[in-house]
Amino acid sequence: MGYVDWEFAKTTGRTLVPAGPSVTPEEARAEVEAIRSAAVTARTPVAETARMQTPPEAPDALVVDRATWIAVNADSMGALLDPTFDAIVTKRGHVPGAAAQALGGKVTGAEAGALLAFMASKVLGQYDIAPGGTPSLMLVAPNIMSVADELGVDRDDFRQWVCMHEETHRVQFTATPWLRDHVIDQARSLAEDLAPDSERLQELAGRLTEKLPEVFREGGTGIAELVTTPEQRERMAALTAVMSLLEGHADVVMDDVGPAHVPTVEHIRRRFTERRRGAGAADRLLRRLLGLEAKMRQYRDGAAFVRGAQEVVGVDGFNAVWSSPETLPLAREIEDPRSWVRRVHG
Structure with missing residues (x-):
């Protein structure tokens, strides 16, 4: 029995997710076909600009609705986290009973x-790395439609x-x-x-009670700062650096390709x-609690890193970043791309 009831998560998600834009079946089918066509059109200019090639056997992009996105991500979260939960329980040496697991799994x-x-x-799109499954690129049709209208921009572009x-x-x-x-x-x-173990959990509860007002204050301390050790924050920074690279690189390629293909x-x-x-304030607070503000910084900082590195060694020199885990940028290098250049290129 799992420690998270992922099927219940899917049901909850489908129940709570807002309805998408109101369109006719014909309009929905037309939008799906247009997104599929745009995904195919993107392949060659992205490959030429990034100077990276997707193998021909890689599956095509999937155009999905919100409920499908929830189901796919619940499966991926389960595949990613369930082995971690097992390792944690093994380390602690205490396995909850079946009733406790069932109740906890529902909660x-x-x-x-809900998340x-x-x-x-x-979410407009996502490359699902699908631990234990088949990775896929998903494009969320109702969100692409609604955001284009919300922004007042050309929907095709x-x-x-x-x-x-x-x-x-x-x-x-x-x-x-x-x-x-x-x-x-x-x-x-x-x-x-x-x-955390039980002793650490009690300590964290006390710290959160004392410091929680800082989380709600604009510009204050984030939750991660309150519940992690310096060593853990260092490891988080290392993974964040990789995510910043991925998001920043995608933004740079997207904008470099854009003028020729997106008027x-x-x-x-x-x-x-x-x-x-x-x-607004409520939206910013929720983003902060969910870590989405940090996600926004990943786009900005990662793009600055990619631009900075490419200015020194060009696109081909920058692509050394994909050679191995050792050539990925360190956390401190995201803000100092020339230090990455010195370390990797000498």
Whole structure:
């Protein structure tokens, strides 16, 4: 029996996720076909700009709705985290009884489902690395439609722009075979390390009670700062550096490809950047608690790293970053790309 009821998470997510835009079946089918076409169109310019090649056998992008996105991500979260939960329980030497596991699984499943429901209305696309399964590129049709309308941008251009970004993620992982296992292993190891024992849990509860107001204050301390040790924060920074690389590289490629294939790319980038900042105080707080503000910094810092490195060694020199885990940027190098250049290129 699992420690998270992932099927209940799917049910909860499907129940809570907001409905997508109101369209006719004909409009929905047309949008799905347009997204599929945009995904195919993105392949060649992304490969040429990134100078990376997806193997021909890599599967095509999947165009999905919000419920499907929830189901796929619940499966991936389960495959990623269940071995970690088993390792934690083994380390502690205490296995909860069947009744306690069933109840706990429902509670944690409901929590996971609520989180997935929130995210399912925000995500435009995702390369699912699918631990234990088959990786796939997903494009969330209702969100692409609704965000284009929300921003007041050309829907055809926006659709193509999103596909450029997500296709870059597909290239990153398919052209670099070791990268997927590296990210999975690092995420599992970090999750296991972050799980507190009972004594540490009591200490953290006290610290959170005392310091929680800082989380709610604009510009204050994030939750991670309150519940982790310096060593854990160092490991988190290392994984964050990799995620910053992936997101920043996708943004750089997307914008470099854009002018030739997306006529209104500058307008889209300006409007989309405004959206990333969040709509209001409540939205910013929720983003902060869920770690989405840190996600936004990954785009900005990662793009600056990629641009900085490419200015010194060009695109081909930058692509040495994909050679091995040892050539990935260190946390301190994200803010100092020339130090990465010196370490990798001498």
